[in-house]
Amino acid sequence: MNGKPINIDGIEIPSDSPLFLTLIAIHVLAAMICVIAGLIAMLSKKQRGNHSSAGTIYFYGLIVVFATVTLISILRWKEDYYLFILGLMSFASAFIGLMAARRKWRRWPLYHLMGMGFSYIILITAFYVDNGRFLPVWKNFNPIVYWILPSSVGVPIMVFALMRHPIVRNKLI
Numbered sequence: 001m002n003g004k005p006i007n008i009d010g011i012e013i014p015s016d017s018p019l020f021l022t023l024i025a026i027h028v029l030a031a032m033i034c035v036i037a038g039l040i041a042m043l044s045k046k047q048r049g050n051h052s053s054a055g056t057i058y059f060y061g062l063i064v065v066f067a068t069v070t071l072i073s074i075l076r077w078k079e080d081y082y083l084f085i086l087g088l089m090s091f092a093s094a095f096i097g098l099m100a101a102r103r104k105w106r107r108w109p110l111y112h113l114m115g116m117g118f119s120y121i122i123l124i125t126a127f128y129v130d131n132g133r134f135l136p137v138w139k140n141f142n143p144i145v146y147w148i149l150p151s152s153v154g155v156p157i158m159v160f161a162l163m164r165h166p167i168v169r170n171k172l173i
Helices: 018-043 050-075 077-102 108-134 144-164 166-172
Strands: 006-008 011-013
Touching: 011 018, 011 108, 018 050, 018 108, 050 077, 050 108, 077 108, 108 144
Parallel strands: none
Antiparallel strands: 006 011
16 A cells, blocks of 8 residues: 555554545544444334434444445555454344344344344454554553453343343243
8 A cells, every 4th residue: 555654643544545544534434423323222222213223324334334444454455354354244243133123034133133233342343453552541451352352241231132122032932
């Protein structure tokens, strides 16, 4: 990739190329939208309205995140291939979660919650793996923490939701 590395508020950007900076800006904005929309969907009552609207925003934002990380990874494959893999896993999980809900698969709440939950966990993991070394507090952690902590927090929350949510609990019986 052409261009010189730059530093913005302590975060290293590997290139000052206008194409790369544009991709990064779009990627960061879409990822921030996903984080907020995902939280709103998680914390909203599970019915039409806030939950489904925020979930739709999350999914379409994730399409942009995946498209931009794909292009960024192509430009810097050797350094960023793992981000493509994480992006693919996050998008695939969300797609499964969305299809389960839209097509009302047998036991669809289980697949929906797991697909969207894993998608969010992977999205957060990718952020920390790529940026943890630049963040206050996080920069003091061993890099393995960036890979493990989001799942260590997210999976128990998903299990708790699965065990107590009446829609899922009734579908599991």
